[in-house]
Amino acid sequence: MALLELHDLTVRYRSGSRDVTAVRGVDLTLEAGDTLGLAGESGCGKSTLAMSVLRLLPSSAEIGGRILLDGEDVAAMKWGRLRAVRWTSAAIVFQGAMHALNPVRRVRDQIAEPIVLHADTQPSAAELRERVDSLLAQVELPAAKSGAYPHELSGGQRQRVMIAMALACEPRLIIADEPTTALDVIVQAQVLSLMTNLVAQQDIGLIMISHDLAVLASTCERLAVMYEGRIVEEGNAAAVIAAPEHAHTRALAAAFPTVGDPAFRYAPSTSSPLGLPEPPAEAPSDVLLRTEDLRVTFARGRSVTHAVAGVDLEVRRGEIVALVGQSGSGKTTLARTILGLRQPTSGRVVYDGTPVPVSSRGLRAYRRQVQLVLQDPTSALNPRHSVYESVAEGLRIHGITDDERSRVAAALEAAELRPPEEYMPLLPHQLSGGQRQRVVIAGALALEPHLLVADEPVASLDASVRGEILALLLRLRAKLDLAALVITHDLGLAWNIADCVAVMYQGELVEVGPVDEVLLSPRHDYTRSLLAALPTTQPTTQPTEA
Amino acid sequence: MTAPSARSMAWRRRGAAFAAGWREFAKQRSGVIGLGLLVLIVLLAVLAPVITDQEGLDVTKATGGTMDPPSSEFLLGTDRSGRSVLLLTLWGARMSLTVGFVATLLSIAIGTVFGILAAHYGGWASGTLMRITDFFLVLPSLVLAIALSTVLEPGISTIILAIGLTSWASGARLVRAQTLTIEARPYIERSRALGGGHLHVISKHVLPAVLPLVFVNTTLAVGSAIVAEATLSFLGLGDPDPMRPSWGTMLRSAWLDSAVIAGAWWYLLPPGIAIGIVVLAFTMCGRALESVLNPRLREG
Numbered sequence A: 001m002a003l004l005e006l007h008d009l010t011v012r013y014r015s016g017s018r019d020v021t022a023v024r025g026v027d028l029t030l031e032a033g034d035t036l037g038l039a040g041e042s043g044c045g046k047s048t049l050a051m052s053v054l055r056l057l058p059s060s061a062e063i064g065g066r067i068l069l070d071g072e073d074v075a076a077m078k079w080g081r082l083r084a085v086r087w088t089s090a091a092i093v094f095q096g097a098m099h100a101l102n103p104v105r106r107v108r109d110q111i112a113e114p115i116v117l118h119a120d121t122q123p124s125a126a127e128l129r130e131r132v133d134s135l136l137a138q139v140e141l142p143a144a145k146s147g148a149y150p151h152e153l154s155g156g157q158r159q160r161v162m163i164a165m166a167l168a169c170e171p172r173l174i175i176a177d178e179p180t181t182a183l184d185v186i187v188q189a190q191v192l193s194l195m196t197n198l199v200a201q202q203d204i205g206l207i208m209i210s211h212d213l214a215v216l217a218s219t220c221e222r223l224a225v226m227y228e229g230r231i232v233e234e235g236n237a238a239a240v241i242a243a244p245e246h247a248h249t250r251a252l253a254a255a256f257p258t259v260g261d262p263a264f265r266y267a268p269s270t271s272s273p274l275g276l277p278e279p280p281a282e283a284p285s286d287v288l289l290r291t292e293d294l295r296v297t298f299a300r301g302r303s304v305t306h307a308v309a310g311v312d313l314e315v316r317r318g319e320i321v322a323l324v325g326q327s328g329s330g331k332t333t334l335a336r337t338i339l340g341l342r343q344p345t346s347g348r349v350v351y352d353g354t355p356v357p358v359s360s361r362g363l364r365a366y367r368r369q370v371q372l373v374l375q376d377p378t379s380a381l382n383p384r385h386s387v388y389e390s391v392a393e394g395l396r397i398h399g400i401t402d403d404e405r406s407r408v409a410a411a412l413e414a415a416e417l418r419p420p421e422e423y424m425p426l427l428p429h430q431l432s433g434g435q436r437q438r439v440v441i442a443g444a445l446a447l448e449p450h451l452l453v454a455d456e457p458v459a460s461l462d463a464s465v466r467g468e469i470l471a472l473l474l475r476l477r478a479k480l481d482l483a484a485l486v487i488t489h490d491l492g493l494a495w496n497i498a499d500c501v502a503v504m505y506q507g508e509l510v511e512v513g514p515v516d517e518v519l520l521s522p523r524h525d526y527t528r529s530l531l532a533a534l535p536t537t538q539p540t541t542q543p544t545e546a
Numbered sequence B: 001m002t003a004p005s006a007r008s009m010a011w012r013r014r015g016a017a018f019a020a021g022w023r024e025f026a027k028q029r030s031g032v033i034g035l036g037l038l039v040l041i042v043l044l045a046v047l048a049p050v051i052t053d054q055e056g057l058d059v060t061k062a063t064g065g066t067m068d069p070p071s072s073e074f075l076l077g078t079d080r081s082g083r084s085v086l087l088l089t090l091w092g093a094r095m096s097l098t099v100g101f102v103a104t105l106l107s108i109a110i111g112t113v114f115g116i117l118a119a120h121y122g123g124w125a126s127g128t129l130m131r132i133t134d135f136f137l138v139l140p141s142l143v144l145a146i147a148l149s150t151v152l153e154p155g156i157s158t159i160i161l162a163i164g165l166t167s168w169a170s171g172a173r174l175v176r177a178q179t180l181t182i183e184a185r186p187y188i189e190r191s192r193a194l195g196g197g198h199l200h201v202i203s204k205h206v207l208p209a210v211l212p213l214v215f216v217n218t219t220l221a222v223g224s225a226i227v228a229e230a231t232l233s234f235l236g237l238g239d240p241d242p243m244r245p246s247w248g249t250m251l252r253s254a255w256l257d258s259a260v261i262a263g264a265w266w267y268l269l270p271p272g273i274a275i276g277i278v279v280l281a282f283t284m285c286g287r288a289l290e291s292v293l294n295p296r297l298r299e300g
Helices: A046-052 A079-088 A107-118 A125-138 A143-147 A155-167 A185-202 A213-219 A237-242 A247-255 A331-338 A360-369 A387-397 A404-414 A433-445 A463-480 A491-497 A515-520 A525-533 B006-026 B029-051 B085-121 B123-138 B141-151 B156-166 B169-183 B186-193 B198-234 B247-256 B265-293
Strands: A004-015 A018-030 A035-039 A061-069 A090-093 A173-177 A205-210 A222-227 A230-236 A287-300 A303-316 A320-324 A346-351 A370-373 A451-455 A483-488 A500-505 A508-514
Touching (some): A018 A061, A035 A046, A046 A061, A090 A155, A107 A143, A125 A155, A155 A173, A185 A205, A205 A213, A213 A237, A222 A247, A230 A237, A247 A463, A303 A320, A370 A433, A370 B186, A387 A404, A404 A463, A463 A491, A508 A525, B006 B029, B029 B265, B085 B169, B085 B247, B186 B198
Parallel strands (some): A035 A205, A090 A173
16 A cells, blocks of 8 residues: 555635636655655645645645545544644655744754654653654754754754654654755755655655755655646656656756756756857956955954955956855855945955945945845845836936936846836736846846846746846846856856856855866865765765765 | 836826725725714814804803703803803814824824834944933823923923823834834845935835834824823813813813713713714724735734
8 A cells, every 4th residue: 555645636725716726636656665756846836735645734725636645535534633643644844944943942842742742641751852862863963952942053953853853753754845945055965865864764755845856866766847736747766857858847957057067057047039148258357356355253242253254356357256155154244245235344345446435425336336136036126116116226326317217128128028118017026036036137237237246146036047047147248248246055056157166165265266177176175075965966875974 | 109107107006006005994894984983073173163153162252051951052061151062072173183183293203213213223323212212111101291281381382292202202113113124124235235325225115114104103193192182181281272172171171160060961071072082083094004004914
């Protein structure tokens, strides 16, 4: 008997007059010990599918078809039976461990909670403690951590606690909903290898949801790709990735480039008819922006943090530089300092041969030249301002009043929002994520800058949109000779578009150089460990521990 | 067809947003009733000089007897000097509403400015402003208002000042909290990176986002300002001019004239009930407005 069977599952959300069908007829079977990766973009119904297994959907959801968990129909379960099944038969590792853990309780108590709830006889405190310690040992956390509160743990440790919680009642099925999305590559590799080992040792069925095919390929044997509520492709993970049949699978596979594969060099996946510009012929010459021994320190009470500890970075005219590092490496602080949004503790930023002024008046002129593109376009646009107003904002600030409308139109055109007139009156919530990011870019382009500082410009976008935005950056560089400093944690992005890469670790640049050199023959240990931690679409037996 | 200008586009969008807001407001019966009551009361107060004769407020020209019960001539009876209580209540509405509105505007203006500045600039500026706010917050506002109105010349402006200066602190805290959440949004950072200064960020991003909250707060605060006015006038700190009665001064003179002992309920109840209705109407309007502007309150 299969562990989980879905027969013609449909889920429809009723909301007032409009119904939204999230899942349209899905058939899936999972045996004990199987690992299944569920891939798809946001809104394709993959999370809804996972939550429907335990009937965790809101009351507005209408479920059709049959869900058999261990041969038992989930829809027919009484409330008490459902409660018993939740967590003992199937457990969920939720996305975003910071929000899924209770911030005011120790992790020990939170891991113990399902054990206490599901135990027939109340376990003694000593037994409970022993059980929690053994669970923590399984997820490779020291028992001493059990007394910690969630905020005292790192992102990877919190995700381990979530996994320990999921294992608490020895379930036969674990559903992991984007378990590593918010994590750094190195931590991600550790969490993934942990999950693979646990599943193999304990004969648990695993459904892992992600938008990243590489993550799924490195943990799961089978892969199912969802698109608009349907499973469009299913099969052996390696086979699906090696020879994707459905167009959507191909797009997903191409969106996450393989570092080192020349096919992906200067070639983000794009279906735009505009194509990709030729790679730059010769190395650009003059230095546009330079930081000289830049330092930023934060002092909080007695503890002093060196967020940026002596950075010398150069961006040449028309050059795309990728600044790569883990979260907390100081790369965002460095970007803010370059933009003049934060004062350096010492050192200076030199733009076009002149030091960037400190006074707000002097900074104004500088800010016409250097523009910022933020990570999450949804929050980077004022929800009350139309596209026109958002793009014109910079023009109005700098008192460029002549021909405002045509300047806005030109900027939108440059960001490939065509025809611009149609987009002007729209509000951000009427646009898709990729369109919003284009509006942010248009807002920056309106001032005709020479340098864009982009902080994780595609991290919150869907795989298919990602390539389009990266291709846009390449085309802008070719057309406007626009330089860009792209901050990212994603080495694939650097391989995709950058000329140079600077690897930042604990506030310092540990390695700087042309992309081909740094990523293909890294010299610093940290760069090597970053590269080793990358999940690859070629399934490996054991992702490397850092 | 010529392309619409950015300004006309923005105005058309605002118009549409307003219409949508109005539809949402109209769905709430209590809000509509409150608004209807307010419109009626404000109309009566504004039109009082047209539909009635101010001469009737002059004690020397009063025609009624001393504390006459309601009759066909005086629908709500008369006061001690023979003036019509209905006339007094109508004219009292003018005074009470004026004080209520102007004092609220003053208090909200101070509160909004303090709140936005404290949240926007942070650091020592925020510290200083918030300590001042805390000072006004912990001070018993009635005592402060009494102290102020004894020091200053008695009259309508004094009472407005006394109420306005003592009631802004909680508004400032509210606006500060809202501003802080707005300031944390990335679009503020984008605006800064575009080169926007303090004035730009405050006027284009913070103020429009804070205004709905300020607006709701204003509606709710008018009611308490009217009560505060009645309190101060009842304690004898209001406008002493008998030609400009307010509901508070009416209650005061009813009390001084021992209306309760005389059994003259018509002297006491009209101003009291009027205060109750106006405050209730403002609260109902404010609550409805709040749920229009804050969709999270609509459930339940």
